[in-house]
Amino acid sequence: MNASASAQGKRPTVKDVAEIAGVSWATVSNVLHDHPNVRAATRARVEAAIEQLGYQPSSAGRELRGAPSRLLALAIPDIESPYFSHLAHAIISYAESLRYTVLINVTGGRINRERLAVRAYSERSVQGTIFSPLALELDEVEALRGGFPIVILGEHLREGRIDHVAIDNVTAAQELTDHLISTGRRRIAFMGYQPHSSAGTGDLRLQGYRQSLANAGIDLDDRFIIETDHYTHQEGEARSRQMIADGLDVDGIVCGNDLLAVGALRQFRLLGVRVPEDIALVGFDDTPDGRYCWPSLTTISPNKALIAKSAVDALIARIDDADRPPSQIVVPHSLIVRDSSATQIRDRVARGPSRVAETG
Template sequence: MVTMSDVAKLSGVSKMTVSNVINGRAGVSDQVRRRVMEAVRQSGYRVNVSARTLRSGRTGVIGLAVPEIDRPYFGRLAAHVIEQAREHGFHVAIEQTGAVAHREIDAIDHSYTLHFDGLILSAVGVDPQDTRLASGDYPIVMLGEQDFGAKFDHVAMPNEEGTKAATAHLIDRGCRRIAIVTGNTLDGVNVVTRRYQGYLAALTERGLAPDPALLFTAEGMSLDSGRDAAHRLVDSGQEVDGVVAVSDTVAQGVLRGLADRGVRVPEDVRLIGYDDISESAYMVPSLSTVAPDHRWMAAKAVELVTARLQDPSRPAREHTAPFELMIRESTR
């Protein structure tokens, strides 16, 4: 059986260096890392995960469960989590839940049975009162809008604050008839309701009466649904000089839909989104948007997993990500 010592001899480094490379720890140069991994491949060395788990009580893997990995926001989040986890010596296993409650519960169960060291779960469908959500010492960090009280560590998006700032920005640009294109789940606590509340709060604070006729839903919050909502907005005959979109993906669809009807952005209507996905800066016009600190969220989630591993009895904590407005051509 090939041992770690054999790999160390073959690559000309210490056994500790081999361990650092295999476990993804920082502090090893790229040149040395490549040399060690080449020695691993040549020797056929395999980590005895079961033995390591028995010795340390850890697998070196944390789970990340998100609704959809092919959405720009979740893809970006996953990349940041992987980057931050690597700095703490963890690998990341990713699972899609489809934002369905039973799959989110399954993700928790799988993280137990597969002996992950912890789980970061973007919780959308599950009810915080679900009895299957047993809190305890196992590190679970919840992402998203649900309120889990003091049961779990929680990293939240600045949904209300960010959308309030986005709406206020349009008002500062002179907009007075501001529509919102959002999802169709306006009940309960979710990203749609929280961002809608931020929109309403900005209007009220600035002395503008919310008009239900300026609410347009985009089912599925996709490019197609954003485009369809923009068609309905223009066809309604409502006077509109600004649009707040629930996400940048929806905003992209809105921009296309307005163009279909001959409405120019920003000359006729100003448009702002939320998420600051990478495509936003390259649209024509480039999209103004709310930019939550995605890297901060990933770092905080991994930090909370690590903290609970070190102190399982510590009280659960809640954190809200900082944000900034990215002002681009669509609102100028």
């Protein structure tokens, strides 16, 4: 109860506790670690002293002695966008259930910050990092990390020597596009091509979109592939305005994420374009603003809880064994059909295919 007994400024140590309890440091340590060889009376005396002083073991001292810091880092481009804030929540929660603490490192997608995330975070005795790169090439990640445990969020085309966790973006984009085709759309655009990003997420989604069109025997108009620098509301607005200004004759758009779609939705509303009657819109990530906008947004919902669990588990496994074969984990997702792609108003959920694979 009395935590302020040490009001003289210094933080209490085992030594102080030992003095109050009239025993040696070693006995205090034994009490703290539940060693069996402590008499009940002594234990009680020491515990009383701990309570009296409000003693908390120093993490620095423990670490120095060799105890693991139980500190992980999460390096993400931003913490403000719904996708990453939800993911951060899921990762923090799951890590906490394993008694790990997570340090968040916001890189802003800037390559120098990303380099630091990979290299310098061992400074704070972080044991490993879950990293969602935007600008940094995978080869450089591998070169920089130098044995430091890293798990990459996001699929990559090339099979690498680093652990990965992601949904199957190609299949997901294909499902979205298939869905639009199945509702009768034929002039479908893709918004979210990112030639300047190394992450490859946009590429993969574009690939799924292309595949779907090819399967349906629909010719691809190159002007239907819209480039974006960032996956934000602003870009969604700007690119959709441009599309209409350019006179693109489109009846459906696959957006790289929900933010782009919500931005487009607003812009189309301003321009008098009806969604879904004139143009159907679909997104990625299943964010709340896609669920609560009007019309509500058809989207791909990644299983974020499972992404979080897989990433943390993979990271801890990597920390425990630096030499284990790298795992490439694919997390299931689902297609959520809402109003933005429906002809009549309805809301149903279709489960997409899912698989979890580990390769050595």
